[in-house]
Amino acid sequence: MAKTDTKSETARRPRAPRRATSTAASRPSRRAASAKSETPYHHGALREALLQAAERVLEREGLSGLTLRAVAREAGVSHAAPTHHFGDLTGLLSELAAVGFRQFNAAMASSSDAASTPLERALARPKAYVAYAQAHPGMYGIMFRTERLDYSRPALHEAAEASFAGLANAIGAMRQEQISEDALTLNQGAAIARAWSMVHGFTTLLLDGRLADILGRLPEGTTAERLLEAMLTAPIAGKPSGV
Amino acid sequence: MAKTDTKSETARRPRAPRRATSTAASRPSRRAASAKSETPYHHGALREALLQAAERVLEREGLSGLTLRAVAREAGVSHAAPTHHFGDLTGLLSELAAVGFRQFNAAMASSSDAASTPLERALARPKAYVAYAQAHPGMYGIMFRTERLDYSRPALHEAAEASFAGLANAIGAMRQEQISEDALTLNQGAAIARAWSMVHGFTTLLLDGRLADILGRLPEGTTAERLLEAMLTAPIAGKPSGV
């Protein structure tokens, strides 16, 4: 009982109690404590709460449903509260993208743990890449498909930079070379660009449903992961290498 | 109350003389001038004009500036006129994307005309692909980066389908195989997915500025086209083929 959720954003003078600022519980347990102690004017950890709310809204309603006001509603605060913490919509999206990049980096880092053979090690990262995007399509869309990001924000810049560095290092390790910080040979750059383009392109095409055509014409039951594997390992029959 | 009256929206161009109705107060603010040659009530070819206006707005103001009302302004008609021809914003974007796909297909078809060697023929299409995207970044964004497209629209479906068929045929020709309409081997699918993913991924990363890092670290004056070439032809030093 105690139906608290008033979707109307006007005339919500009695505030909803929000005190669940622990770790990511992600469970919308709104308990109505009628006492005085709850519903503080100052949330205390609104910034974090807004980011978590944004992630929830994104996964539930998709990219087009991710608005400043929707996030504020989800967090139970006034529609202008996010502005104070993020400046504008670009700010919120950028910080959320940074969260996504950190999740993504963690997934990539722990992907090659269980790999034993060199082939497995080579395929672990691409698979983890696609798996993350499939598990969090909204986040991946924010990270890679939005022109409304501000890379001058330190959080986003650093997280994205770490992502790129991880990729470059993985390529370097596979080529048994040291990837320098400030200079690359054309072949090194080409190897990085090839790996990144291939996996990123595959992922975006897959998420956009553009590979459904191909997948549907492949032998019965061929999954996207299997296609990715074949794409990365299949013998090359064309004339120039790789094309 | 504060009734907002946005009069600045319309009346960019003097329209046909308005006949005074019996009910209205008939304020003589409209200039009743030469009534025949200038801007007839019925445009005549509004649909085409709107698509061209949309392309102009897109290239001038970017994807976020491409709104129904902006297109209507650009075409000099009322803000609700596009709705009649395209239904909604998704409809306009979809038809515009179809225009883009046709432009794109034409560019791809004429790309390999001047190619003599097999290597040139293999590189012509990817280069034309990237070149089109760089010349028309807004169009490319509409075609490949928008979730607001309606592929059930015949124009879009056909144009996009033709694009895919062209790619598949090019791959088949390079492999000296016949690409069937309804069935693909895993290797065939992998070859198509590899080529498409690589070029599409490269293009989106390039347009998003994500390759600027790599390009900046390459030998002085290395262009994106040169990197693409190297990516498609450079020897592969990694363990599994292609990774």
Next chain:
DNA sequence: ATCTGATCTTTACGATGTAAAGATAGGGAG
């Protein structure tokens, strides 16, 4: 010539991003 349907305009409404001003604490300085 009148009527009908297609084309375009007006008007209206809810939603959004954002700016600005007001309300409310929490935490020092005196």
Next chain:
DNA sequence: CTCCCTATCTTTACATCGTAAAGATCAGAT
């Protein structure tokens, strides 16, 4: 302890957007 300052959050306001509905205008069929 009291007072005030500042960050935090709410209210209010406004321009713009997509979209629906109704009115105005015109081209052609009957």
